[in-house]
Amino acid sequence: xxxxxxxxxxxxxxxxxxxxxxxxxxxxxxxxxxxxxxxxxxxxxxxxxxxxxxxxxxxxxxxxxxxxxxxxxxxxxxxxxxxxxxxxxxxxxxxxxxxxxxxxxxxxxxxxxxxxxxxxxxxxxxxxxxxxxxxxxxxxxxxxxxxxxxxxxxxxxxxxxxxxxxxxxxxxxxxxxxxxxxxxxxxxxxxxxxxxxxxxxxxxxxxxxxxxxxxxxxxxxxxxxxxxxxxxxxxxxxxxxxxxxxxxxxxxxxxxxxxxxxxxxxxxxxxxxxxxxxxxxxxxxxxxxxxxxxxxxxxxxxxxxxxxxxxxxxxxxxxxxxxxxxxxxxxxxxxxxxxxxxxxxxxxxxxxxxxxxxxxxxxxxxxxxxxxxxxxx
Amino acid sequence: xxxxxxxxxxxxxxxxxxxxxxxxxxxxxxxxxxxxxxxxxxxxxxxxxxxxxxxxxxxxxxxxxxxxxxxxxxxxxxxxxxxxxxxxxxxxxxxxxxxxxxxxxxxxxxxxxxxxxxxxxxxxxxxxxxxxxxxxxxxxxxxxxxxxxxxxxxxxxxxxxxxxxxxxxxxxxxxxxxxxxxxxxxxxxxxxxxxxxxxxxxxxxxxxxxxxxxxxxxxxxxxxxxxxxx
Numbered sequence: 001x002x003x004x005x006x007x008x009x010x011x012x013x014x015x016x017x018x019x020x021x022x023x024x025x026x027x028x029x030x031x032x033x034x035x036x037x038x039x040x041x042x043x044x045x046x047x048x049x050x051x052x053x054x055x056x057x058x059x060x061x062x063x064x065x066x067x068x069x070x071x072x073x074x075x076x077x078x079x080x081x082x083x084x085x086x087x088x089x090x091x092x093x094x095x096x097x098x099x100x101x102x103x104x105x106x107x108x109x110x111x112x113x114x115x116x117x118x119x120x121x122x123x124x125x126x127x128x129x130x131x132x133x134x135x136x137x138x139x140x141x142x143x144x145x146x147x148x149x150x151x152x153x154x155x156x157x158x159x160x161x162x163x164x165x166x167x168x169x170x171x172x173x174x175x176x177x178x179x180x181x182x183x184x185x186x187x188x189x190x191x192x193x194x195x196x197x198x199x200x201x202x203x204x205x206x207x208x209x210x211x212x213x214x215x216x217x218x219x220x221x222x223x224x225x226x227x228x229x230x231x232x233x234x235x236x237x238x239x240x241x242x243x244x245x246x247x248x249x250x251x252x253x254x255x256x257x258x259x260x261x262x263x264x265x266x267x268x269x270x271x272x273x274x275x276x277x278x279x280x281x282x283x284x285x286x287x288x289x290x291x292x293x294x295x296x297x298x299x300x301x302x303x304x305x306x307x308x309x310x311x312x313x314x315x316x317x318x319x320x321x322x323x324x325x326x327x328x329x330x331x332x333x334x335x336x337x338x339x340x341x342x343x344x345x346x347x348x349x350x351x352x353x354x355x356x357x358x359x360x361x362x363x364x365x366x367x368x369x370x371x372x373x374x375x376x377x
Numbered sequence: 378x379x380x381x382x383x384x385x386x387x388x389x390x391x392x393x394x395x396x397x398x399x400x401x402x403x404x405x406x407x408x409x410x411x412x413x414x415x416x417x418x419x420x421x422x423x424x425x426x427x428x429x430x431x432x433x434x435x436x437x438x439x440x441x442x443x444x445x446x447x448x449x450x451x452x453x454x455x456x457x458x459x460x461x462x463x464x465x466x467x468x469x470x471x472x473x474x475x476x477x478x479x480x481x482x483x484x485x486x487x488x489x490x491x492x493x494x495x496x497x498x499x500x501x502x503x504x505x506x507x508x509x510x511x512x513x514x515x516x517x518x519x520x521x522x523x524x525x526x527x528x529x530x531x532x533x534x535x536x537x538x539x540x541x542x543x544x545x546x547x548x549x550x551x552x553x554x555x556x557x558x559x560x561x562x563x564x565x566x567x568x569x570x571x572x573x574x575x576x577x578x579x580x581x582x583x584x585x586x587x588x589x590x591x592x593x594x595x596x597x598x599x600x601x602x603x604x605x606x607x
Binding site: 061243337 | 468469471472474496497498499500502504505515517521522527528530532559560561562563564565568585586587588589597598602604
């Protein structure tokens with residue numbers, strides 16, 4: 001791998017001791033990607049992630065559609081966190097087009113985003129559980145997700161691809177009696193996820209496989225530009241909801257979860273603890289939300305953003321999620337760049353897996369809270 | 378299916394907006410924005426040819442927006458260090474944009490990291506401008522360590538030449554990699570290389586990342602690569 005080689009060509013030194021393993025893309029443990037892993041005995045000597053199997057060119061597609069038509073396809077990279085991936089798009093478009101969002105809509109958006117964050121986290125936790133051989137931890141979160149999926153279905157009409165957040169507010173108002181139902185579900189949800197402690201997080205098998213594996217130090221977490229739960233598990237107190245609050249997050253009562261260990265256990269524990277904070281946010285938002293009022297500012301037909309650019313970011317289930325939109329006085333954006341947490345956390349994969357036991361690969365890999373489809377966009 | 382529903386949405390918005398908009402103070406904003414536009418014509422000829430139908434406050438040229446104190450202190454530091462080598466703009470709240478020539482980008486990046494305290498890159502985007510035969514490479518930089526900079530995202534932009542018939546890695550679309558300065562740009566620059574054909578000199582691993590190995594077309598995010606049927 002010298003710099004003299006023409007780009008695209010790699011020469012590989014063959015060593016009899018080293019075996020190359022292709023983990024994925026068909027292997028279920030790798031997600032929709034391939035990990036080219038070289039092992040010496042049981043130890044990983046190098047790991048080269050090869051994403052791109054689900055690259056759909058969302059950014060290119062966005063250049064062909066106007067600001068409204070872009071809504072449904074931009075949520076496709078993470079359909080189970082669709083409110084959070086649309087959130088920065090809405091914020092950016094609003095800033096570009098100069099739209100004011102009604103107060104009630106801001107609260108509804110926060111509720112939708114937090115419900116969706118929990119849905120995403122449980123989905124991820126289910127996968128994490130099954131790849132560590134803990135099938136109860138697959139069944140329980142997969143079942144408990146339904147509580148919030150039902151709520152979002154009542155809000156938006158769709159179970160997974162909500163397309164609920166739109167530039168200017170939300171698509172429609174909350175259904176009747178939503179507040180009571182939501183509070184009831186949140187209470188039950190909280191009761192349920194407390195039980196995960198005993199069955200999963202205090203399980204000696206889990207602890208033995210995740211504690212001390214794939215340690216990412218605070219300095220490296222910053223240097224590698226990681227984000228989200230990976231960053232916070234390494235002791236960096238950075239949550240965009242707190243640091244650069246958008247919509248009404250500054251009025252709401254919650255805390256950032258930070259752990260210092262930086263190992264797989266901490267990385268898997270932080271998103272779990274954040275679900276309790278999400279429940280807190282939802283309760284607080286329902287209390288402080290205006291009880292009536294408009295929920296959507298209608299856009300002009302074919303709205304055009306001036307000769308301008310905007311970069312907006314939010315905290316998604318996987319970390320910072322930013323949209324960089326360049327417009328040039330046309331109804332379609334000139335360029336849309338989606339900066340996603342999964343892609344930013346991908347860089348620490350080769351770093352963390354080096355020197356690790358092959359058997360610990362899933363424990364480290366899935367603790368990164370990584371979603372391959374989002375990383376590829 | 379979703380595309381159709383999106384279209385209906387736009388139509389629906391169209392009926393509602395046309396009457397709504399006249400009422401609430403929009404016309405006065407129109408007047409302000411267009412008068413400001415007139416001032417900028419002498420500076421930027423191309424702007425006058427573009428339609429001004431949008432007439433929103435975001436139309437105000439970047440250079441005329443008032444700069445808050447904190448952002449000004451940052452932009453002044455960069456401007457006083459590099460002078461005419463850089464142009465520093467305040468785009469909007471918490472967003473500063475530094476544009477520089479590609480020869481100077483490494484120096485500017487070192488200064489931003491060491492003196493200003495930005496420590497990681499959030500994204501690296503390419504923006505293709507076929508009319509001016511340039512590709513803009515935009516770095517979005519943030520800071521985890523400096524509490525004061527937590528809200529800030531600094532945009533560092535440079536332009537590289539764009540060739541009509543691209544030959545990625547071998548043509549003049551190239552610039553110095555910032556991987557030495559910001560380690561976190563490694564995969565972002567790889568993506569930019571395959572999607573726009575901008576070669577990053579000094580990058581240790583200039584391979585394709587997302588595209589298939591046998592991709593034989595031009596870099597797909599360039600404007601001359603068209604999606605079928607659109």
